[in-house]
Amino acid sequence: MDYSYFMTEVAKRRRPATTRELTKIAYSAPKDTISLAEGMPNEETFPFTEISVKLYDGSSFTLDDSELGAALQYIPTQGYPPLVQALREFQRRAHAPPLWESRDIVVVSGSQDGLSKALEAIIGTGDPILVPELFYPGVEVVVAPHKAELITIPEDDDGPVPEILREILRNRELSGGKMPKVMYINATGTNPTGIIIPLERRKEIYRIACEYNFLLLDDDPYCFMHFGKEEPKSFLSLDTEGRVIRLDSFSKVISSGIRLGFMTAAAPLIASVELHLQSSHLHAPTLSQVIMYKLLKNWGYDGLMQHYMRLRCFYKKRRDVISALAHKHLNGLVDFKVPKGGFFLWIKVRGIENTWKMLMQRGVTDGVIMAPGAAFMSDPTKTCNAIRASFAKASYEEMDLALERLAQLIRMELTENYIENIDT
16 A cells, blocks of 8 residues: 555655664664664663552562663653563454554554644645544644544444445545545544444445545544443454554553553554654653553553453443433433443433533533533534533542532523523
8 A cells, every 4th residue: 555645745754863763773782782872861860769660459560770760761762662562462462453564553642642643644734534423622623723624424323324424425526526535533432422333334434444545543542441241343453454543542541641552553654653753752751651561561461451341340330320310310301322432421402502601601600510512523613412421530429419410500501591582
């Protein structure tokens, strides 16, 4: 596949930084090689002598001496080499990707960092991008300065509808419109709706990507945060042509403050992102990467999967609680479906066309903060009757009170709307 077709002119003009390339060479060189090339500070000047980490399962590890020095030092842009290798092995076992030898991995500072770098490599001024009808707003903030054209794909309870996607592309091609080079998708525990796109639909969307020659940017932070018995099959596992750019995040499953994620894609796409990282923040935080590597080394693949199972049980219980509370407080006022994954309950309010003002003004004043549905649309100025409520962090008592307050807000808004209609 000719990946240059998908790259912006800016991405094609990026050149490697010599000092960054020398750091990469130094890390892979024989141990008796002496490097005087990099501007690395001397580890003896660092004030830290030991960092100890204790895990909830009772195990622990300590960083000291040379390992601590490495954790506090510059590293190659791609990532801490032992961690990169561990992540390669993880992806191979978790997804069994076709064409594995032609793919690569780069560690990023959270998947939002990877998302922005990937999109900026592909989306030039005015370029079109395919997005679901409802999608993570972190996409829009990246592409808006590039005046990207957001082509929204209508959804049903199983996600973007393939037949409509194909029809939109067919009509665009027939009319001579500029064809999209990428589709953003969040297939498991979709933010904001909690949908899990079924396997057959994933296969059909992938077939359309092959037919119309675009990449799939699969943002999958909730991959292991689904509440069914069956593991969803990822787009990466279906990718027989090298079209998938997969974003994984440790924010939701290990720690959001550790600021780590990783991108898996065809090697030329990873190389382009790596060049962009060289020109921005050089590499993701080394200390976070070494801690993550030690965690993976301690737990192994099976231990990490056990941790993910623990998280699934934890968040499934919270999902069940907020669903019951929504029935208790919002019965007759709203419609919602129990989410199949992720962190969010997507609520549609009856009789109110737009929840923005109700939430952003009166809601904040009355002590309840939830996200208005319009924030997840390609045009946030359009009306939307939905609300996104997170069940991840608040206590059960706080969720109960928040939904009670939301019910009061909705009733007040409905009453005012009724009075206004009578007056007019």
